Amino acid sequence: MIFTLHIWRQQDSKSDGYFELHEIDVEEGTSFLEMLDALNEQLIVAGKEAIAFDFDCREGVCGSCNLVINGTPHGKHRATTTCQQYMRDYADEKELWIEPWRATAFPIIKDLIVDRTAFEKIIQAGGYIDIRTGSAPEANTMPIAKQVADEAFDSATCIGCGACVAVCPNASATLFVAAKVSHLSSLPQGQMDNQRAKKMLIAMEGQGFGSCSNYRECERVCPKEISVSNITTMNKLLYQSS
């Protein structure tokens, strides 16, 4: 399979970026990132700088990888991170445009790598249950209905990749915040802190993310299929705590 690639290159956060043209021939069983690995090896041998992009686990759970492929964060295969996209999924396309996440709160570090420290700040503002090591009660003293636990799990699967922000016209991190709030606040252990949603949303705005105006694009590109109903849950909690 031969592809024409337009890849975003940018030396650092202050430089201007541009699309660089490449061509590559790969087998269909190659993953998207393996395709970029192969290109990078060719570049290095030719004496050129490799294209910088984030990756780590390559099995869709660490949340490192983050490419916009032909305009869609994480590419065309739904509910899938960039690292789990395979070239066979792109058999009917000849040209691929590969870009970084674009959002004010995620400044570009180099090429396709962005700085997602803003997500850390949001978690630090209240995305935890305050329990000191050693002070936990016996685990089975507090039964939790299976349905509640299952729903908390669905919210907790967020991998913090930031695709929701990248696709949102407002560059809002509301789905990211709501997933954490719903996970923690729906469990009895997490109900002590009734200001969690407020604290995290203030941090979100402080970091330069926009607010939610119900485009629901985030849900569409989320690799873990986190539902926008998390936002409803969070809003309910906000209302109750104010």
Next chain:
Amino acid sequence: MKDFELDSHSPKGSLEDRWTQHKFNSKIVSPANRKKYTVIVVGTGLAGAAASASLGEMGYNVKTFCFQDSPRRAHSIAAQGGINGAKNYQNDGDSVWRLFYDTIKGGDFRARESNVFRLAELSSNIIDQAVAQGVPFAREYSGYLANRSFGGAQVSRTFYARGQTGQQLLLGAYQAMSKQIAEGSITHYSRCEMQDLIMVKNHAKGIVSRDLITGKLETHMADCVVLCTGGYSNVYYLSTNAKGCNTSAIWRAHKQGALFANPCFTQIHPTCIPQHGALQSKLTLMSESLRNDGRVWAPKRKEDCDKNPDDIAEENRDYFLERMYPAFGNLVPRDIASRAVKLICDEGRGVGHEIEGQKLGVYLDFAQAIKKLGLEAITEKYGNLFEMYQRITSEDPYSTPMRIYPAVHYTMGGLWVDYNLMTSIDGLFAGGEANFSDHGANRLGASALMQGLADGYFILPTTVSDYLAQQKPFDPERKFPEAEQALKTSKARIDRLLNAPDPQKTPDDFHRQLGQILWHACGMAREKKALELAITEIQQLNEQFWQQVKITGTDTELNQTLERAGRVADFFELAELMCIDALAREESCGCHAREEHITEDGEAQRHDDDFSYVSAWQYSGNASLPTLHKEELHFEFVRPNTRNYR
């Protein structure tokens, strides 16, 4: 180089009382003084995040480092199956003693009794802690926690969060850590990689770090240093580990004097998706939990291997694990299952893609389980795993059996530590997969998360405090010439990598070649001649590496090629040590199968009289000539017998 008195500092007396007594004997720092002490924690996966959060809560000044862009991305996140806890919620006869015994037996009697017992003892507290943090473990309809049986255990003691247990536990620890960052007790550095350990008069007193965005080298001083930097499976190039996992932090500590224990003990996990091509960058694990309901088989006849599995009649299928191990069947421990799969494929009965002329794969079949339990039950249990499999292979495991083959997954070896998790360097601790402590020659399923968190939440906070209580806090204003020297050495190493005399090949190119050599000589089967040859080949390739490695870009910017080259350089030296260790251990035990020491029915043949010890290797200044120190293992409470899963 100083001589080592290899003292494990294991407490004496009854096994149940050792940790309690040890905690009482440990010194503590008064709360008012804790702020005066700085602890560096490198690596923020389960062990590192748990340790730094706990030390921060206690009031110490903690500095943490990770190479990823956030602690939440550490490779602990990829652990699927679960975490063991000796709660006996199922009333099936489990106890701390049974978990202890299973773990030490699973490790083929190559671990310390005191450490393993402590691990089993703490397992219960970890579950409590995680639940309180909001980790959404699976629950029964009653609302109480669910368990499953896992990886060679005959009791149900594994707690799990679908197939994402590691993710949920790591997020719990990460969130606890985030709170401490917000409160100022932890200063965290992401995208920052340790380059070297700073030694001041034989004590570990700091690290040199490289900011991966700017390339800036910096020194950080502390009262002690804790390495929780994970395992080194990526030495084989292809493994189930995340691409960034590396040995550099522990290897550079090793070169500063920390002994490296049992480097050749590497776990090959039986249920991974087989390799499909030359460009492949990593292998993907399919959770061991699949073996609870999936049946492993291969065609009985070679001529059936190319057929569609549906066309192979029941009587022509060999359910070889059930045949060979009727007592445990498909649930035999990982080392046993992996060897059996290799045996079948070596006989020419493998299925799937051909790699180097051999079909490397067997079937893991759910047809019967779906028939018996229903599609819905199987989807509920394994849905996300099936989805992952389908995404990678574009085959549907609900209708076509999965294909699996063993892959490198975990390293039991690591820095030698005593009962306090302190290495042979004073003031240098190692936790989680980075140390060698608890799994002996083979780790049981659902034990890695348990060990990482036991080390992080409970053991290191106690033992680090005990160490600090015996030190005066260092003066942060003081300038250390040793730090300047370490910085210069790190810089020189980077310059040497960037200026190879005859640059031709990429770091990955060398890494792949190294991986091939090591996988064939020091993988699932090991043999004297092959190991000796591999050592020579590794030495030659290493020489070539320093001559020909080609790195573009500079060291004053984000440069992933340079990062990789630095890690590959360390893998070369480690790979050689692994072969040396495998050669010296003239027995088979757990994962370490020496072809010369296999019983008639194909099982590992231990030689307890000669090899009931931990091999702890000391760097001599020449990576090819390490010195072996032996820590004899004494079994007072269990009797080492032959592991029999038949």
